[in-house]
Amino acid sequence: MDSLYIHIPFCNRICAYCDFNKFLIDNQPVDTYVDMLIKELKYLKERSLKTIYVGGGTPTALNLNQLERLLSFINDNFNVSHEYTFEANPDELTTEKISLLKEYGVNRVSLGVQTFDNELLKILGRTHNFDDIYRSINHMEKIGLDNYSIDLMYNLPGETSQHIEDSLNNIKVLQPKHISWYSLIIEKHTIFYNKIKQGKLHIANSEVEGKRYERVMEGLKKIGYHQYEISNFSSDPKYESMHNKTYWKNNEYYGAGAGSHGYVNGERYFNVKPVPHYINRMKEDTNAIKEIHKLSNKEMYEEEMFLNLRLNKGLKINQFKDKYGVSLFDIYGDVIEKHINQNNLQINGEYLSLTEQGKMVGNDVFIDFLID
Ligand code: SF4
Structure with missing residues (x-):
C-alpha cells in the first residue's frame, strides 16, 4: 500500500x-x-x-x-x-x-x-x-x-x-x-x-x-x-x-474521512458521507466504512482498461497478464483490433495507449471495454 x-x-x-x-x-x-x-x-x-x-x-x-x-x-x-x-x-x-x-x-x-x-x-x-x-x-x-x-x-x-x-x-x-x-x-x-x-x-x-x-x-x-x-x-x-x-494505474490506496473511498485487497470501500454520521460512527468504531464492494474479475478488467488508458503511456500489456493471469488479448482482442483499425488505439512497444484522435473520443473507446 x-x-x-x-x-x-x-x-x-x-x-x-x-x-x-x-x-x-x-x-x-x-x-x-x-x-x-x-x-x-x-x-x-x-x-x-x-x-x-x-x-x-x-x-x-x-x-x-x-x-x-x-x-x-x-x-x-x-x-x-x-x-x-x-x-x-x-x-x-x-x-x-x-x-x-x-x-x-x-x-x-x-x-x-x-x-x-x-x-x-x-x-x-x-x-x-x-x-x-x-x-x-x-x-x-x-x-x-x-x-x-x-x-x-x-x-x-x-x-x-x-x-x-x-x-x-x-x-x-x-x-x-x-x-x-x-x-x-x-x-x-x-x-x-x-x-x-x-x-x-x-x-x-x-x-x-x-x-x-x-x-x-x-x-x-x-x-x-x-x-x-x-x-x-x-x-x-x-x-x-x-x-x-x-x-x-489502478493500484490500491487507503481513503480516510467522510465520504472518502479506498481500494484494499481487491475491495473498494466507501465511508459514510454526512459529517454527523461519520462522527457518530468514529466515536464508536475504528472505521466509518458504509459499504465494501468486492470486485468481480469483469469489473477488475474494465477498471484496469479505463484507468490505465487515461495515461499517455497507456497500459503495460504484460502487466494485465501478471495481475489477472489471463492475456489482455484473450479478453479484449476484438475491441483492441477495432480501435486500432479506427486509429483510436495504438501499440507502442510494451504499451497499449490512446492515439491523439483516441483522446478526443476517449469515452466512446472506454465504453467498448465494458463486458456484457
Ligand atoms: S464547493 Fe468546495 S469542494 Fe466544491 S468546488 Fe467549491 S471549493 Fe471545491
Whole structure:
C-alpha cells in the first residue's frame, strides 16, 4: 500500500457546479471532525507511504489550529517518502498556512484556480479572484513551497476561446510545475444543472468543447508542458502527480474521512458521507466504512482498461497478464483490433495507449471495454 487520501469535507462557500462530498463550514463540528479523522488514521495498518493527498472540500478551510493538529499527527505517525499534497483555495492560502504546511513536510500544493477570469469565477461561485491567485503563488514561492499544481476548467458558461488564451498566457508567466485542466462536467444536484434545465444557463456544445480541448493540449505543449494523462500536464516528468497515478494505474490506496473511498485487497470501500454520521460512527468504531464492494474479475478488467488508458503511456500489456493471469488479448482482442483499425488505439512497444484522435473520443473507446 503506497498511498493515502484524506478528505476534508468543508468549504467556505458552495460552488455552483460542485457535486463533491462537501458542506458549508459555518456551524459545523470541525474540531470534532478533525479528532475523529485522526482516530481513523490511527487504525490504518501502513505507516510508510509513498504519497499522501489531502483533498476536499477544501483543506485550507480549516483554521490554523485545526490544520496544525492534523499536520502534526500525520508528521508523528506516517513516513511519506515521495509526494505529500494539500489542496488549497487561493484566497485561503495565507502566509501562516503555507508556512505551517511547509514546516510539517507538505511538498506539493494543488491550487484550485479554475479560471483566471474574475467574471467567470463569479459565475462558478468561487470565493477567490485573479489577485488572490497571484498573491498566493507569490507567497508559496517566497516561503519555498514552489511545487504547485494549478487546477483549471474549460467549457465554462460564458467562456470564449479568448479565456483559454488568457489562461495560457498566465501559465506562461507563472510557470507552475503541473497543470490539471478538466472540462466542466454538469452533475445532477448542482446549481448549474438546475439552471441548465430551466434554460437559464448555457454551455458550449461538444464540438466547441472538443476544439477547446485541442487548444488546451496544443497551447500547453507549445509552452513546454508535456501531457501524461488525458487532463494532466507537467513541466517535467518528475512533476507528474505520483498520487494520482496510483489511481490511474489502478493500484490500491487507503481513503480516510467522510465520504472518502479506498481500494484494499481487491475491495473498494466507501465511508459514510454526512459529517454527523461519520462522527457518530468514529466515536464508536475504528472505521466509518458504509459499504465494501468486492470486485468481480469483469469489473477488475474494465477498471484496469479505463484507468490505465487515461495515461499517455497507456497500459503495460504484460502487466494485465501478471495481475489477472489471463492475456489482455484473450479478453479484449476484438475491441483492441477495432480501435486500432479506427486509429483510436495504438501499440507502442510494451504499451497499449490512446492515439491523439483516441483522446478526443476517449469515452466512446472506454465504453467498448465494458463486458456484457
Ligand atoms: S471549493 Fe471545491 S469542494 Fe468546495 S464547493 Fe467549491 S468546488 Fe466544491
